[in-house]
Amino acid sequence: EDQVTQSPEALRLQEGESSSLNCSYTVSGLRGLFWYRQDPGKGPEFLFTLYSAGEEKEKERLKATLTKKESFLHITAPKPEDSATYLCAVPHSNSNSGYALNFGKGTSLLVTP
Template sequence: EDQVTQSPEALRLQEGESSSLNCSYTVSGLRGLFWYRQDPGKGPEFLFTLYSAGEEKEKERLKATLTKKESFLHITAPKPEDSATYLCAVQAESGGSNYKLTFGKGTLLTVNP
């Protein structure tokens, strides 16, 4: 069974204080690892897809990296508008539902001004 564990559950940062969120996963053949951002009362917003170990993707202050066991979402010099829940999900190469995303519980990030 595919599993995704995100840590920490919650993270509070001061504006400009860089940090990283962790996503550990076990999957029977990784097709892709996905990062989403979710604001309160809204659906998840797609951020990145990573397909193979060593791959990195960047978007503004966010940088996602991938190894064979985990992914990190690095946040550089965060701003209050980066406050949200960040979700990590994996998609396996095979299975009854080939496009199924298995999600972690998320990390609630709060950036104080």
């Protein structure tokens, strides 16, 4: 059965304190792993897609990496505006539509000044 597990559930950082969020997954035939950012009261904002182990992508203070079993979202020198919930998702292997995304429960990040 497909599973996406994110840890920690919540993370509080001081401004400038780097850390990593984890997304472990179990899926038959990975067709991409997606990272999103969600601010309160808004829809998820697309950040990255990773397709194969060893792949890395960067955007500002964020860097996403992928292995065969998990992905990490590294946050370097975070700022308060990075506070949000970060979601990872993989395509379902048994969705009726073939395109459904199976989302983890997210990591709620709070960066304090």
